[in-house]
Amino acid sequence: MSDLVLGIGDFGVSKDPSTSIKTYALGSCVAVILYCPTIQAAGMIHIALPESKVNPARAKEKPGFFADSGLPQLLSALTKIGGPIKGKGVRVKLVGGASIMDKNEIFNIGKRNLLAIKKILWAHGLGAVAEEVGGTISRTVSINVSNGEVKIFSAGRGNWTL
Amino acid sequence: MTSSQEQFVQKEIQKISLPSANTMRLLEINSNPEHCLQDVIDLVKLDSALTARTLRIVNSAAFCPLVPINSIDRAVSYLGEKMIVGIAVTESCGKILNQPLEGYESPAGDLWKHDLFTAFAAKEVARYAKNGMEADLAFTAGLLHDIGKPVLSKLLENASKTTIDALDHGEAKDYLAAEKLVSGVEHAEVGYQLAKYWQLPAPIAAAIRFHHNPSEAIEEFQPLVYAVHLGDIIAMMSGYSTGSDSLQYTLDSHYENFFTFSSNELTKIISDTETAFRPALESLAGKEEN
Ligand SMILES: [Fe+2]
Ligand SMILES: [Fe+2]
Numbered sequence: 001m002s003d004l005v006l007g008i009g010d011f012g013v014s015k016d017p018s019t020s021i022k023t024y025a026l027g028s029c030v031a032v033i034l035y036c037p038t039i040q041a042a043g044m045i046h047i048a049l050p051e052s053k054v055n056p057a058r059a060k061e062k063p064g065f066f067a068d069s070g071l072p073q074l075l076s077a078l079t080k081i082g083g084p085i086k087g088k089g090v091r092v093k094l095v096g097g098a099s100i101m102d103k104n105e106i107f108n109i110g111k112r113n114l115l116a117i118k119k120i121l122w123a124h125g126l127g128a129v130a131e132e133v134g135g136t137i138s139r140t141v142s143i144n145v146s147n148g149e150v151k152i153f154s155a156g157r158g159n160w161t162l
Numbered sequence: 163m164t165s166s167q168e169q170f171v172q173k174e175i176q177k178i179s180l181p182s183a184n185t186m187r188l189l190e191i192n193s194n195p196e197h198c199l200q201d202v203i204d205l206v207k208l209d210s211a212l213t214a215r216t217l218r219i220v221n222s223a224a225f226c227p228l229v230p231i232n233s234i235d236r237a238v239s240y241l242g243e244k245m246i247v248g249i250a251v252t253e254s255c256g257k258i259l260n261q262p263l264e265g266y267e268s269p270a271g272d273l274w275k276h277d278l279f280t281a282f283a284a285k286e287v288a289r290y291a292k293n294g295m296e297a298d299l300a301f302t303a304g305l306l307h308d309i310g311k312p313v314l315s316k317l318l319e320n321a322s323k324t325t326i327d328a329l330d331h332g333e334a335k336d337y338l339a340a341e342k343l344v345s346g347v348e349h350a351e352v353g354y355q356l357a358k359y360w361q362l363p364a365p366i367a368a369a370i371r372f373h374h375n376p377s378e379a380i381e382e383f384q385p386l387v388y389a390v391h392l393g394d395i396i397a398m399m400s401g402y403s404t405g406s407d408s409l410q411y412t413l414d415s416h417y418e419n420f421f422t423f424s425s426n427e428l429t430k431i432i433s434d435t436e437t438a439f440r441p442a443l444e445s446l447a448g449k450e451e452n
Pocket of ligand 2 (some may be wrong): 280394
């Protein structure tokens with residue numbers, strides 16, 4: 001099985017059943033994971049921040065860095081490989097959005113990311129069927145394109161399935 | 163710490179090669195509030211290897227100046243003091259900072275990325291200081307803050323699960339307390355011992371010792387130590403961490419005595435840090451391949 005590895009701010013889609021899409025070490029970043037069972041297609045994005053207005057130049061160069069500039073692009077990328085228009089009927093899972101211990105409101109970027117992402121999903125008529133978000137751990141996540149299985153890994157805590 | 167653990171730490175510290183004399187001199191210049199960029203330029207000129215590396219990096223694809231830069235004065239001004247420190251520290255400490263940390267389940271290279279991201283984040287945070295501060299020194303202290311981890315990692319080998327369990331079962335309030343419970347000492351304390359052994363400048367040593375407990379640093383160094391404290395947290399939030407300990411430390415909200423920024427400004431700090439970090443990582447890593 002080959003891995004399509006996404007860095008921070010990257011997104012990718014695949015219909016190749018021998019592939020896994022994977023991203024490492026989500027701190028306050030959030031991975032939005034899409035799966036379309038009817039055509040066995042998967043997509044993932046590694047979002048760092050909620051709003052692109054803080055750095056429009058970066059959003060142009062790497063739209064996936066921000067929820068507002070990246071998520072619509074992920075949805076259209078999935079449509080381009082045969083997924084439903086605007087993601088209708090796609091299974092959505094969310095992973096990440098953690099924070100430091102004893103955070104204050106300012107440092108709760110994970111929560112802001114999740115709220116921004118959910119708002120955009122709602123606008124597309126989508127909601128998450130499963131999520132593993134928040135807390136104070138770093139998570140690595142992958143999706144197996146052939147069956148849509150989502151696996152999470154955290155150093156010192158091992159692997160589990162979402 | 164038992165005496166055998168103490169001996170182990172001391173022995174490991176002595177095994178690490180000392181930074182070069184010019185790196186030490188550069189750290190001293192950098193820590194001196196009276197210094198100017200010319201002092202850095204003069205030092206680089208005395209060191210032919212550092213000169214060659216600086217010129218190669220300033221002309222590398224990561225920075226690509228419009229016209230090639232051939233004078234060291236221009237190269238140092240173009241890259242800034244922070245990158246010269248980055249180049250010298252990579253050369254002197256790259257080997258130890260690039261090691262895998264078995265005790266934290268962290269692969270080779272992750273500590274270096276964490277340190278470099280922390281350095282840039284601390285420098286960005288410094289821009290929001292209420293009373294102004296030495297941003298380049300925040301960068302240097304950020305770069306060296308976790309120098310104790312490669313040493314403590316050896317004491318914690320195969321113990322990341324035990325350490326996590328201590329945390330999850332409420333026996334320790336954060337990872338620092340958990341590693342102390344398991345190994346008898348925390349990485350910040352080990353780092354401080356190494357800093358003393360190397361005779362690092364006092365403000366940098368304070369940042370190493372207190373980056374997780376900044377309120378315990380002496381008042382004079384608190385702005386610097388808090389900048390590194392926040393830089394470290396921003397690095398972990400951004401996914402640049404070192405395995406099993408990631409995010410499992412506490413934020414000291416008293417940073418608000420020294421820095422002021424909103425949540426939106428924090429997202430700008432994170433985004434600007436990522437932008438500054440990328441070319442630095444690329445160009446400094448390029449050195450290893452040559
Ligand atoms: Fe640390
Ligand atoms: Fe750190």
